[in-house]
Structures are given as structure tokens and as C-alpha cells.
Amino acid sequence: MSKRLLLCLMFAVLALLAIGGVAAQDGFVLHVFGPTSLDNLGSMAPDEIQAQVEQEVIDGFLAENPDVSNVVWDAQGPIDGGVTRLLTAHLAGERMDVIGCAANPTNGAYVRRGVLRDITDDIAAWVDRFEPASLDAYTIGGRVYGIPVSPVSTSSFFYNVDVFNELGLAEPDSYEDFIAAAAALDEAGYVPVLHQGKNVWMWPMWYFETAAQTMGDSVAKTVQNLRGESKFTDAPDVEALERIGQFVDDGILDRDSLSVDWDGMRSAFASQQSAIYYGGTWELPWIEANVMDFEWGVFEFPQLADVPGTRGHGGGPDSGYCIYSGVSEEALPHAVAFLEYLSRPEIADKHLGIMEPLATSIKGVTVVESDIADDLRSNHFPNTARFLDWIWPTEINDAFQSAIQGIVGGTITAEEGMASIQNVYDDLVFDGYSYDD
Amino acid sequence: MMMTPAIILLIIFVIIPIIYGFYLSFHRWDGFNSPVFIGTRNYVRLIERDDVFLKAVTNTIIFAVSVVLFKNVLGLFLALLVNQKIKGVIFFRTALFLPVTLSFVVIGLLWSWIYNPTFGLLNAGLELLGLDNLIRAWLSDQATALGAIITVDIWKWTGFHMVLFLAGLQSIPKDLYEVAIIDGASAWARLTRITLPLLAPVTFISVLLSLNGAFVRNFELVFVMTDGGPNHTTEVVLTHLVTQAFRFGKLGYASAMGFALFVVVAVIAFTYIRIGRSGAYNF
Incomplete structure (x- = not known):
């Protein structure tokens, strides 16, 4: 076979492949x-x-x-x-x-x-x-x-029911109940609450809870702050941050949480080193698939004492x-x-349905049925408010994450933390930020 | 003519980006919309309004001073040790150099586990030794987080500086030491009168490299281990710069920050080179 013929054949093969490729991408x-x-x-x-x-x-x-x-x-x-x-x-x-x-x-x-x-x-x-x-x-x-x-998610504490039963503890309803339960858990050798604090974006969820109670309507107050009509350094805002620090000071939230990631938090719970953890209801599929050795349950963020508001868990689609x-x-x-x-509801039923949702953003999708799901739908969802980090600009959100780390670490006061957030807001305004634009 | 391709590449990949970065530092640009000229406002904010930047500068200086000092002192100490004729010296040299070959990401993850408060080797070791009072969450305790990262950087690079000093030590003529011994010079006198003066050129290079690295190559480790947290305790200029540029879309402001860092490093390096040329290093 001559070289010329060989070249012609190769060219023909390449041309066919190219045509095929083009056809495939047609x-x-x-x-x-x-x-x-x-x-x-x-x-x-x-x-x-x-x-x-x-x-x-x-x-x-x-x-x-x-x-x-x-x-x-x-x-x-x-x-x-x-x-x-x-x-x-x-x-x-x-x-x-x-x-x-x-x-x-x-x-x-x-x-x-x-x-x-x-x-x-x-x-x-x-x-x-x-x-x-x-x-x-x-x-x-x-x-x-x-x-x-x-x-559609809400937020909740996930806890080890077996350990609670063994120690004769009931689901804490008030903050005082929570302190008592944490003390009993600590004495029995369990970390009461371990949070995934290394994932800094999870910290503001604690603030959503405390702010809902110290402010009354935390969404409205946040919008006022962002419009410049009030400040992040106002007393209810400062108190919301202060109350997070109290969880650490009162022995509920473990300070080591700052270096724990998502996997660490989950494995500590599954291996029964910690008795409680906090998160969104997106945790449910994982818990159901991985926590086999003990019974688990959910309870709401506790009602704080001497505050104007009631529970308001962060949630939404x-x-x-x-x-x-x-x-x-x-x-x-x-x-x-x-x-x-x-x-389309019938299509959403496929891709949302596999996540066994409690509720969904699209009407007509099948939701999961269980006692815990019913509990969450009937008790937690009515107390759910919009995540505040869906209102804050990213810069404010980051400032909150840092300030809460400082509070949990015990190195700054709530006043200092909120002042740093106000500074970030002022800087945004200096840069031309306007909430309504 | 032979240099032309290199010069073209230098212009395309270094000179033009530097000039463009300097141009951007006078603009507000979020990466999505067109840049808006704002004069020196980014530089004014850097000095007057950004508390985190000041914290990052402080941390960067602490980082730089610590690592330059420890990398070189430990590097010299180890070089003196592995320069001896001892059994298994090749193994020790290799083992000490090994961390240099590992990537920052690998090292960051490895040490994050060592420092882990619950499962970590460090706390387990302290517990085994009965030093329970020293047990802590090393990377989340704001008193120890920066020190913990500095330690890892020193651990990674000391082997590199050891090799530099070792090369320097092996180039010193042996007869100088023999004469000194005959003259009755003590080991300390031999170190201070022969070794250190003759190592001056190597020391100059070693310090310059570590100084440069301390300012501009600290991003990866901090990013992987703490991402600047908790509460900016380990924030260095580079992590703050990356956050401002790519998370907040303040590319103009980040450029200004980059140039501020460039000026600081340039001044320090220039001063250091001037000191070196003035005779402090005897070359």
C-alpha cells in the first residue's frame, strides 16, 4: 500500500469521525x-x-x-x-x-x-x-x-433519646431546663451539645434563634438595620449575640465546637460522645441512614427567659x-x-421526593410521613422564620460569623461583636450600598 | 534575540498583570460590572476603615518574624547535627527534608487532624504524658491558633533551610577547623569564629528566602487550617485579600491590598539587601 493511499485512508477516517462528532453535538x-x-x-x-x-x-x-x-x-x-x-x-x-x-x-x-x-x-x-x-x-x-x-427546612436540636431516658431527662422546653439537662449529661460523661463550628456559615443559625426571641420580629429589625433606620448595636441585637455566649458559659454548648466540622459533629453524635446537636432538617436523611444504635428525636430551640419574643427557627427553601x-x-x-x-409537580416529585422532604417549595410533591416528620411539621414549622442571612449582604453575614466565633471563644464582648458588624455595614454604605436598590 | 521569547512571556504574564492590577487598585470592580474609577479611595479605606486588614498585617508580621527566626535557627542547628559522621545520617537528612516535598493542602489537613481536640494525636499524647492541663482545641483557641499554624510552617520548611546550611557547611575547608583545634579553640569558638562567618552568604540567601516566603506564601496553610478564623485570629493579608476579592467581589480593593503588601515586602527586602551589601554578611 502506498504512503499516499495510506494518508488518504487516514484522512477519510478522521473526516468521518469529525462528521460523527458534529452530528452528535447537533x-x-x-x-x-x-x-x-x-x-x-x-x-x-x-x-x-x-x-x-x-x-x-x-x-x-x-x-x-x-x-x-x-x-x-x-x-x-x-x-x-x-x-x-x-x-x-x-x-x-x-x-x-x-x-x-x-x-x-x-x-x-x-x-x-x-x-x-x-x-x-x-x-x-x-x-x-x-x-x-x-x-x-x-x-x-x-x-x-x-x-x-x-x-423546605426548619431548624432543630437532634438528640439521643436513649441517653435522655437513661438519665431521666425530658426534652428541654425552657432555657433553664436545657441548663439542667446539660449538667446531667456532662456529669454522665457526654458532651451536651457539639456544634459544627468549623463551618463558620453554620454559626449565624444560632443568632437567628436568639434574635427571634430578643427582638420579637427579627426579620423586620434586620431590614430596619439594613435601611439605616436602626443599628446592629441596639440593645436587642447585642443581647441576641450575648445569649449565644451564655450557651457556652452555662455549659450547654461545647467551646471545642469551634474546631469541629460537619463530619466530626455527626460522628460524635452517632458514636454517642455527644448527646445533642443542632442543625437544619436537611440532617434527617443522614440521621435516618446512619444512626442505628439508639433512638433519636428532635426538640425545639428553648424559650429564653425575660425576652419579648417567642421561638423563631431559621428556615425556608x-x-x-x-x-x-x-x-x-x-x-x-x-x-x-x-x-x-x-x-412541574410530577417531575419535582422525582427529584425532590428522593430527599424525603418534610415540605417542599413546589405544591403537590409527596412529603415524608413519620412521627418525627409530623412533630416537625406541626410544632416546628409554625415557629419558623426566614433565615436572616437571606437578608444580610454577604459581608454582614461574614461579620456575624466572625463575631459569633469571638463570643463562643470568649475573646470579645457582645458589644464589641455587634460594633464590628455595624462597622462592616457602615463600610458598605460608604461603598454605595442601599438595601432598597 | 535568544532572550526575546522570555521577555515576551515576562511582559505578558508578569508586567502587564502588575500594571493592570495597579490600574484596578484605583477602581471599584465587582468582577461582574464595569470598573468605576474612585481615585485613592481603596487606599484610604485600607488605612482608615478596615480593622481586619490591620489585624491581618499584625498577624502577618508575627508570622514572618517567627518563621524567619525559627526556620533559620533550627535549620542551622539541624544542619550542624546531620553534618556529623553518625550512623544513619542519610536517613535523618531524608526524613528531615521530607515535609518540604509535601503540598500545603496535605500538610494542612494532616496537622488539622493532629490538632483535633477530640481525636487528635497532640492532645492524646499530652494526656498520655499526664499533661492534661495543656490539652486544648489548638486551632479554635484564639490564644494558640496562630502559633499552631506558625509551628506547622516551621515544620514544613526547616528541612529546606537545613539543606541550604548543610551545603554551606560542606563547602567550608576542613583544614580551618584542624588548625583551630591545634590552636586550642573551643567548639563554641570554632562555631562563632569559623562556621558562622563563612556561612554568611548562605545565611543571607536563607533569610531572604524565608522572609519572602513568610509574607507571600502563607495563604495555603492558613486557608486550609483555619481560613483566617476564629474571629480573624489567624487572618493574614493574603487570606483577607482573597476573601475581599473573590467572596465580596471587591477586586479593586483587593488589588490595593496586594500593592500595599508588595510595597512592604519590597521595602523589607531592599533594606535587607542593602544591609547585606554594606558588609554585615562579609561577602
Whole structure:
């Protein structure tokens, strides 16, 4: 065989491969960008089930939309690196059509920086699929920037029922009850409450609880602070921070929590080193799958003494989907179609249902039935208020995280902590920040 | 002509980014919208309004002074030890150099576990020795967190400085020591009159490298181990800069911070080189 013939054959093979490749990519490719791994569909479900359901949903969408040849789903990284990942993707010119957008950064950073498209008109025809309170989490200044596609969470203490029974302890209702229970647990050799304090973004959840009680209406007071009508250094705000420190001083919350991560907190609970931990109801699938050696239960954050307010646990729909403000005209209808498809009750039932939700942001999705689920729905949900870090700008949120670390570590006073937060707010205003803009 | 590609690469990847960074430091830019010129406002904020930056500068200086001192003193001490003709010296040299080859991320995770208050080796060891009063949460106790990270950085780099000093020691002629011994010079006199003066050029390089690293290569370890916490206790300029740039979208302000750090490092390095040239290091 001559060299020329060989070259011709190779060229022909390459040409065929290239044509095949082009044919395979024929049609529109929709890019879904998730700043964190939590932006996968059904992210809280076991990995293999999550991947299977995600593929099933994407296949269903592709079957209905023949113009779209593929959906590229890129969601990875830790939750606290989400803003960074989105920024670097934008700066690098990475293609993004749909963005997985947790409510926290959507309110704290994305909308303020113009990353997201106002989709109020795009979703008008099917907006009634969503629970109004959930949609509120993505509504800023009356405009909608994302659809909530998520289980709706609340916050709770998870505790070892067997240990409580063994020590003759009842679920603490008041703060005084909690002190007494913590003392008994400590004496019996258990860490009363171990928190995942190394994940700094979890600390403000304690503040949401105390603020709801020291302020009465913590959401309204927070908005007033951000409008400059009141200050973070006001007495109820300072007291809310002070009360967190009291949990440490009174022996309830372990100071070592500052160096414990999510896995450490969970393993200490599962191995019965600690008797209680605090978190969102997104913990439920993990507890059900991993805590086998003892009975566990839930109880509400205790009612504090001498405060004007009542319980208010942080909660809401944690994640959703938005459309990138730089989306091309060609991609926009496909991106809207994808959001519409994801939010259909029968489709949401697949990707939300696998997370065994207590409640969901989309109406008509099957929710989990159990005694604990009923307890949470009937007792905890009515006392749930919006997460304040869905109102604070990211900078304020970070300042809270640091201040609470300082309080828990015992190195700053509540007054100093709140003054540092007020300074951050003043600096934002100096930089042109306005809550209503 | 042979230098041209190198010069082009230097211009593209170093000079232009530096100039662009300096340009950005006079702008407000969040990475998503167009930069807005704000004059020297970023620099004013750096000095007058940012308490965390001042804390980060203080921590960076503590970090730098500690690591420069300990890396070099320990490096010299270890070099003197492994320069002896002792059994297994190759093993000791290799073992002491090993941490240099590990990445910051690996080392950060490894030491985070060693320092872990519940499962960590350090507290377990202290308990075994009956030193229960020293047991603490090393990385979350605000009194020990920065020191704990400094210790890890020293542990990682001491082997590198040991090798530098070892090379210097092995280049000193043996007959100088033989003559000194015949003259009755004590070990201390040999160290201070022969070894240290002749190691001056190596010491100069070793200190310069550690000084530079202490200011501009402390990000990874702090980021992995504490991310600047708790409550900014371990915040260094680089972690604060990265937070401002990529978390808060203040890329112009972060650029200003970068240039402030550049000026500080440049002044220190320049002063140090001037001192070196003035004869302090005898070369």
C-alpha cells in the first residue's frame, strides 16, 4: 500500500469521525452551572440514587425538547466557595445558562451584583406552582430572580433519646431546663451539645434563634438595620449575640465546637460522645441512614427567659434555579423551558421526593410521613422564620460569623461583636450600598 | 534575540498583570460590572476603615518574624547535627527534608487532624504524658491558633533551610577547623569564629528566602487550617485579600491590598539587601 493511499485512508477516517462528532453535538446544548455540589438535583439523596434521578429528569426534558441535544450539568465544590466559583466562572467567560442558586447567596450577593436575570415575566404563566412563602425567598423588590426548587427546612436540636431516658431527662422546653439537662449529661460523661463550628456559615443559625426571641420580629429589625433606620448595636441585637455566649458559659454548648466540622459533629453524635446537636432538617436523611444504635428525636430551640419574643427557627427553601443575566437570546427559551420542566409537580416529585422532604417549595410533591416528620411539621414549622442571612449582604453575614466565633471563644464582648458588624455595614454604605436598590 | 521569547512571556504574564492590577487598585470592580474609577479611595479605606486588614498585617508580621527566626535557627542547628559522621545520617537528612516535598493542602489537613481536640494525636499524647492541663482545641483557641499554624510552617520548611546550611557547611575547608583545634579553640569558638562567618552568604540567601516566603506564601496553610478564623485570629493579608476579592467581589480593593503588601515586602527586602551589601554578611 502506498504512503499516499495510506494518508488518504487516514484522512477519510478522521473526516468521518469529525462528521460523527458534529452530528452528535447537533442541536442546542444547555449549560447548568452549580456554584456548589448542593446544586445537583436531589443533592441530599445517596449519590447513586441522586445521579440516577438526575439523568432520568434530564432525559425527560430532552425527549420533550428535541431542539436541545444535551444538558451539561456542572455543580461542584463546597457551599462556602459558591460565590467565588461563580465569580471565577464569569470572569473566565465560562458558558452558563441556568445557575443553581441557593437562596442565601442569591439574596446576599448574586442579585446585588447583577448576575441573575429578572425572570418575573418568564415564569408568570406557571408561577402558582410555588408556595408563596418559598417564592418570597427569591423575590427582591417585587421582582423574581429564581424559582425555589427544594425541600423546605426548619431548624432543630437532634438528640439521643436513649441517653435522655437513661438519665431521666425530658426534652428541654425552657432555657433553664436545657441548663439542667446539660449538667446531667456532662456529669454522665457526654458532651451536651457539639456544634459544627468549623463551618463558620453554620454559626449565624444560632443568632437567628436568639434574635427571634430578643427582638420579637427579627426579620423586620434586620431590614430596619439594613435601611439605616436602626443599628446592629441596639440593645436587642447585642443581647441576641450575648445569649449565644451564655450557651457556652452555662455549659450547654461545647467551646471545642469551634474546631469541629460537619463530619466530626455527626460522628460524635452517632458514636454517642455527644448527646445533642443542632442543625437544619436537611440532617434527617443522614440521621435516618446512619444512626442505628439508639433512638433519636428532635426538640425545639428553648424559650429564653425575660425576652419579648417567642421561638423563631431559621428556615425556608434552601435552593433553587436562576437564569444567568448574560444568557444568550438563543439559550433563553431553553433555559426557561428547563425551569418550567423542573418545577412541574410530577417531575419535582422525582427529584425532590428522593430527599424525603418534610415540605417542599413546589405544591403537590409527596412529603415524608413519620412521627418525627409530623412533630416537625406541626410544632416546628409554625415557629419558623426566614433565615436572616437571606437578608444580610454577604459581608454582614461574614461579620456575624466572625463575631459569633469571638463570643463562643470568649475573646470579645457582645458589644464589641455587634460594633464590628455595624462597622462592616457602615463600610458598605460608604461603598454605595442601599438595601432598597 | 535568544532572550526575546522570555521577555515576551515576562511582559505578558508578569508586567502587564502588575500594571493592570495597579490600574484596578484605583477602581471599584465587582468582577461582574464595569470598573468605576474612585481615585485613592481603596487606599484610604485600607488605612482608615478596615480593622481586619490591620489585624491581618499584625498577624502577618508575627508570622514572618517567627518563621524567619525559627526556620533559620533550627535549620542551622539541624544542619550542624546531620553534618556529623553518625550512623544513619542519610536517613535523618531524608526524613528531615521530607515535609518540604509535601503540598500545603496535605500538610494542612494532616496537622488539622493532629490538632483535633477530640481525636487528635497532640492532645492524646499530652494526656498520655499526664499533661492534661495543656490539652486544648489548638486551632479554635484564639490564644494558640496562630502559633499552631506558625509551628506547622516551621515544620514544613526547616528541612529546606537545613539543606541550604548543610551545603554551606560542606563547602567550608576542613583544614580551618584542624588548625583551630591545634590552636586550642573551643567548639563554641570554632562555631562563632569559623562556621558562622563563612556561612554568611548562605545565611543571607536563607533569610531572604524565608522572609519572602513568610509574607507571600502563607495563604495555603492558613486557608486550609483555619481560613483566617476564629474571629480573624489567624487572618493574614493574603487570606483577607482573597476573601475581599473573590467572596465580596471587591477586586479593586483587593488589588490595593496586594500593592500595599508588595510595597512592604519590597521595602523589607531592599533594606535587607542593602544591609547585606554594606558588609554585615562579609561577602
